[in-house]
Amino acid sequence: MFLTISLSGDAANPATDLGYLLHKHPGKAQCFSTSYGTAHVFYPEADDARCTAALLLETDPAALVRRGKGKGRGGAPDAALAQYVNDRPYAASSLLAVALSGVFSSAMRGVCAARPERAAAPLPLRIEVPVLPARGGAALVRALFEPLGWRVAAEPVPLDTEFPQWGDSRYVRLVLASETLTLAEALRHLYVLLPVLDDAKHYWVSADEVDKLLRAGEGWLPGHPEQQLITSRYLSRRWSLTRQAREALELVRLAEADDSEVEAIDNAVGEETEAEEKPTPLAVRRREAIIGALRAAGAARVLDLGCGQGQLVQELLKDIRFTEIVGVDVSVRALTIAARRLKLDRMGERQASRVQLTQGSLAYTDKRLKGYDAAVLSEVIEHLDLPRLPALEYAVFGHARPRTVVVTTPNVEYNVRWETLPAGHVRHGDHRFEWTRAEFRSWATDVAERHGYDVEFAPVGPDDPEVGPPTQLALFTLRAQKEAKAA
Numbered sequence: 001m002f003l004t005i006s007l008s009g010d011a012a013n014p015a016t017d018l019g020y021l022l023h024k025h026p027g028k029a030q031c032f033s034t035s036y037g038t039a040h041v042f043y044p045e046a047d048d049a050r051c052t053a054a055l056l057l058e059t060d061p062a063a064l065v066r067r068g069k070g071k072g073r074g075g076a077p078d079a080a081l082a083q084y085v086n087d088r089p090y091a092a093s094s095l096l097a098v099a100l101s102g103v104f105s106s107a108m109r110g111v112c113a114a115r116p117e118r119a120a121a122p123l124p125l126r127i128e129v130p131v132l133p134a135r136g137g138a139a140l141v142r143a144l145f146e147p148l149g150w151r152v153a154a155e156p157v158p159l160d161t162e163f164p165q166w167g168d169s170r171y172v173r174l175v176l177a178s179e180t181l182t183l184a185e186a187l188r189h190l191y192v193l194l195p196v197l198d199d200a201k202h203y204w205v206s207a208d209e210v211d212k213l214l215r216a217g218e219g220w221l222p223g224h225p226e227q228q229l230i231t232s233r234y235l236s237r238r239w240s241l242t243r244q245a246r247e248a249l250e251l252v253r254l255a256e257a258d259d260s261e262v263e264a265i266d267n268a269v270g271e272e273t274e275a276e277e278k279p280t281p282l283a284v285r286r287r288e289a290i291i292g293a294l295r296a297a298g299a300a301r302v303l304d305l306g307c308g309q310g311q312l313v314q315e316l317l318k319d320i321r322f323t324e325i326v327g328v329d330v331s332v333r334a335l336t337i338a339a340r341r342l343k344l345d346r347m348g349e350r351q352a353s354r355v356q357l358t359q360g361s362l363a364y365t366d367k368r369l370k371g372y373d374a375a376v377l378s379e380v381i382e383h384l385d386l387p388r389l390p391a392l393e394y395a396v397f398g399h400a401r402p403r404t405v406v407v408t409t410p411n412v413e414y415n416v417r418w419e420t421l422p423a424g425h426v427r428h429g430d431h432r433f434e435w436t437r438a439e440f441r442s443w444a445t446d447v448a449e450r451h452g453y454d455v456e457f458a459p460v461g462p463d464d465p466e467v468g469p470p471t472q473l474a475l476f477t478l479r480a481q482k483e484a485k486a487a
């Protein structure tokens with residue numbers, strides 16, 4: 001099993017930097033032992049103009065058999081011989097993907113202390129895999145790699161060059177080239193897509209594979225046109241795992257769609273304003289408005305209730321006046337994504353002491369939520385069934401009772417300005433309701449009245465003279481507190 005990774009360069013940006021990026025010296029041939037054989041890394045060429053690293057995995061067929069998964073694809077029990085004589089030694093597969101992630105683990109994470117700027121930058125890369133099993137053929141290979149920014153050459157390998165009439169094998173010779181990807185992205189594409197194309201795994205696919213897929217797929221898998229096929233094949237069609245992964249990817253996509261759909265509206269709306277200026281996505285404006293309100297209220301210890309994937313928590317962390325930030329969400333999956341976004345595991349001690357992510361449902365009182373300066377409910381209330389809303393109201397305003405509460409929710413009147421939204425539709429599938437400005441005001445005013453808060457309203461996003469802003473914000477302030485502050 002073999003693949004090569006090449007970088008081109010010049011005197012100013014020598015291609016030999018590839019050695020630093022991969023953490024493998026171009027002058028040395030190195031071996032690494034893996035559970036299934038030996039991985040060799042060496043450089044067939046290394047100069048300023050071009051540097052190529054080769055990864056060769058020599059499998060040990062006996063080890064494969066011992067581990068019981070040495071067979072080729074297919075459900076039928078393998079004949080004894082087929083356990084030893086099969087394509088595994090030469091075809092790029094999950095074995096090669098695992099070796100790749102083992103041998104180049106730092107590069108895959110984009111870590112390079114010696115050349116950090118090159119690790120973060122798009123590079124002129126070329127990758128060659130001489131024998132790639134491709135279930136779905138060259139067309140699928142293109143459908144998987146092209147949307148990611150690769151130019152793809154996938155030539156079918158004939159079954160036997162002596163007998164062209166036998167036709168093609170299921171293997172292709174793959175050459176990928178791109179100038180728009182970082183090395184880490186390139187490696188993560190291969191790590192996921194090699195086994196997907198092979199459509200077989202040499203090991204039992206367990207629940208932690210979902211995590212591996214999400215980690216390796218970060219930034220490119222959500223929104224990939226073949227996401228479903230990739231997920232299902234990567235997880236060996238294990239239905240429950242595939243469903244978990246799809247849910248997580250859907251969350252990411254929704255968050256991103258929120259930004260991009262709104263960008264589309266802003267573009268439409270912004271025509272009369274300066275054409276040059278790139279409109280700020282609504283999600284960003286929302287976070288700015290929320291943080292502005294929290295600062296004005298002098299809040300230091302803040303709850304982000306229904307924090308989702310942690311974008312607001314991330315912004316809050318940048319401002320040291322927020323000394324304690326707690327993200328709460330009912331979805332473990334969302335919290336996992338949030339933890340990854342915040343790089344909680346790699347965070348310094350002082351930063352880490354300011355932030356906490358915790359699972360909980362806002363439909364129940366929770367004494368952990370007592371004693372904070374402020375709580376944010378950003379785009380959360382509309383995710384609860386209306387009959388559950390009084391429970392949330394009590395848990396937050398009646399029980400936790402922070403001095404300040406910021407609530408945002410879509411303004412349904414604005415939906416007519418949303419060109420991509422069919423009439424009468426809510427902004428996304430999980431919204432149980434969307435309110436007009438009058439409905440939101442009436443709810444918020446009643447809540448404030450029932451629990452002793454004052455409430456003010458503010459628009460977020462362009463405030464349309466007819467239909468109002470896309471997002472509406474209510475700022476609640478505990479009454480006693482307000483009087484105490486004024487005194």
Ligand code: SAH
Nearest residue numbers: 306307308329330331361362363378379383
């Ligand atoms: N606040 C984030 C996410 C909004 S999406 C933002 O502004 O981008 C709504 C979030 O509310 C989801 O992450 C969902 O899991 C969470 N949520 C829905 N019902 C909940 C409940 N009963 N308790 C806690 N979180 C809930």
